[in-house]
Amino acid sequence: MPPPADIVKVAIEWPGAFPKLMEIDQVSACACVWSLANHDQFALQHADSSNFYITEKNRNEIKNGAILRLTTSPAQNAQQLHERIQSSSMDAKLEALKDLANYSRDVTFAQEFINLDGISLLTQMVESGTERYQKLQKIMKPCFGDMLSFTLTAFVELMDHGIVSWDTFSVAFIKKIASYVNKFASDISILQRSLAILESMVLNSHDLYQKVAQEITIGQLIPHLQGTDQEIQTYTIAVINALFLKAPDDKRQVSCWDLLCSLESVCLLQHVIRAQRAINNEMAHQLYVLQVLTFNLLEDRMMTKMDPQDQAQRDIIFELRRIAFDAESEPNNSSGSIEKRKSMYTRDYKKLGFINHVNPAMDFTQTPPGMLALDNMLYFAKHHQDAYIRIVLENSSREDKHECPFGRSSIELTKMLCEILKVGELPSETCNDFHPMFFTHDRSFEEFFCICIQLLNKTWKEMRATSEDFNKVMQVVKEQIMRALTTKPSSLDQFKSKLQNLSYTEILKIRQSERMNQEDFQSRPILELKEKIQPEILELIKQQRLNRLVEGTCFRKLNSRRRQGTAETSWSDFLLSLLSKS
Structure with a gap:
């Protein structure tokens, strides 16, 4: 008769005895094998490096052939470690903290240790208990560093189970953790765990965000990006992302602008992205989050409609006209001159490619892209003036139906770029799709637009498009941009070079090749039919x-x-x- 389904064959170890191959169903049966009393004080755990306890919840996961260990129960183990970490012997204390850091990964043990008020004990050790050992740093610095490292590791592992709320910690504890970011910058393990704790505090508690933001600044975090340890860089960017994610809207704009300037000054791209090593998945995720949060700063302008009565906003449109046509001296303010001026403005706004020639401000009342499109146009006109003037004048001299309308194109292109970069969406918890080129310029979105608007004009000419083909051109341009982005160019210049190789003719070839390479087109019946009807x-x-x-x-x-x-x-x-x- 076969054994019941809940009976598995495993190897069980017990200190001082030979391992035994057994069929198990419950822990008490194992204890009886070695004639052990007090069965409730023993438990099974995996004999691998995890040391996770076997419980009623996870016992069904035990596989045939597993190696288990009979050991003290989680409650007993937690009680013993709680007492050992309070030992007056430095060696005993260090060994106990090391064991605690290891066992705390197991949720069963963690629950028992937390029930003994173990979290409070660890926080007290961090706040004040370690200070008395700092006097001994000169003579026993390695021991002190290891002790603090194991204490912080145990704390991180216990809190990761989500059993205790982050709102319960004092300002003194936060100050101490924040101080470790600078004081122990050379101790990788302490720095890493301190950064992990700060990130969790910010992400899991609104009240703690305020306190952490007062204790740690971007300036204190930036130097940690200049090292060579990728894990420290990853944790540092994670803290920066957490601070931005939880920052109030009124502070987020200023803080992120300061960050971008700081990142540029320390060459983030050089120290993090271009380092001579592969970027791991976690680092890629944090860079992706930073990229998303940075672009999300554009959401406010993207969703802001232009006020046709706002003179300051209308002046931007006047500036676009002035740069493009170098406006002649204004006529006198006579009634005839006013009419002449209106006629001249209407003519120029038509050349600029606005839909509403009389009042182009109405073109920016749709959201998205709102005022962000006008911001991009002004940036292009001021920072790439020659290219801007060339595009406007070139199109204003074409036949009406063949001109590429700069105004309409800029508005639709800005909307498209916001969709491609998902401006306004929260970062995904699993995505790691970041683009290195966006970390090479403090105005990367505007520069991205400047490259793409010139691409759009070039593609328009290659397609010999008319106004009726506007949507078709935009589809081709989107495909060109998406294909160039998939190659992950390391700089904006490299992105521009990729686009040079993706002309309209090349896009048609790629489309044809992809269609022909589809499995349906390569099937034997299709090929036979093609050969038959081709003549x-x-x-x-x-x-x-x-x-x-x-x-x-x-x-x-x-x-x-x-x-x-x-x-x-x-x-x-x-x-x-x-x-x-x-």
Whole structure:
């Protein structure tokens, strides 16, 4: 008869005895094997490095062939360690804290230790108990550092189980942890755990955010990014992200701007992203979060409508016109001059590509992209003035239906870029999709826009687009941008180079190649059908072309000077004109 399903065959160890292969169902049966009394004082735990206890909740996870260890129960173990860490012997205390840091990863043990008010004991040791040992640092510095490291490790592991609320900690404890970020900067283990505690405090308690923000500044955190330890850099960025994520809206704008300037000054890209080693998943996630939080600062402008009556906002549009056309001296303020000025403004706003030529402020009342589009246009006009003037003048001299409207394009492009970068969305807890190029410039979004608006104008010309093709052009531009971003360019210049290789013609080739490489198109029936009907299709195309020549057609006659259509002629007339010239 086969054994019940809840009976498993395992190896069980017991100190001072030979391991035994057994079928187990309950802990008391194991205790009886070695004639142990007080069965409730013993428990099974995994014999691997985890040392996790076997409980009623997880006993079903035991597999056949597992190696278990019979040991003291979680309650007994917690009571013993609670007493040992209060020992007056430094060696005994150090060994007890080491064991506590190891056992605290197990939630069963953690619950028992916390029930003994163990968290309060550890916080008291951090607040005041370690001070008396600091006098001995010169003669026993390694011992002190290890002791503090194990204490903080045990605290982090116990709090990670979510049993105790973070709101219960005192200002003195927060001050002490914050001081370790600077005092023990050279001790990797203490610094790492101190940063982890600060991050958890900020993320799990609004009240603690206020207290932590008063004790730790961005300036104190930035130097930790300059080292070579990737874990310290990761924890540092995690604390920065937590501070920004929980910061009130009125403080977030100023704080993040200060951060960007600081990150640029210490060359974050050089110390973190371009280091000669692979970036692990956790670091990539924290950089992704920082990227998202940075771009989310644009949400306010993205969702702000332009007020057509706001003179300061209207002045921005006037500035765009002035830079583009270098406005001539204004006419006198006579009634006739006012009408002339309005006519001139309307003409220029049409050249700038606004939808509303009379009052272009109305173009920025849709959110998104709101005022963010106007901000981008002004940045482009001021920081890339030559490119801006070239685009505007080039399009204003084209035929009406072939001009690429700068104003409308900028508004739609800004909206598209916000969608691509998910501006306004909270960061995902699992995503690590960050782009190194956005950490190379303190105005990376604006520079990103400047590159993409020039791409849009270039693609428009390559497609020989008209106003009816506007949406098609935007789709192609989005595909060009997305394909360039997937290559993870390390700089904005490299991103621009990637776009150079993604012309409209290249996009068409890529699309065709991807379609042909799909499994459906490579199946045997499709290939056989293609081979069978190809001759017939080619013959049909040939016949249609001949019929077109016979029937004739009309096309535009081009003026050699302006390349504009001035008349229409038939295909046969065109052939006769060529023959007469020859």
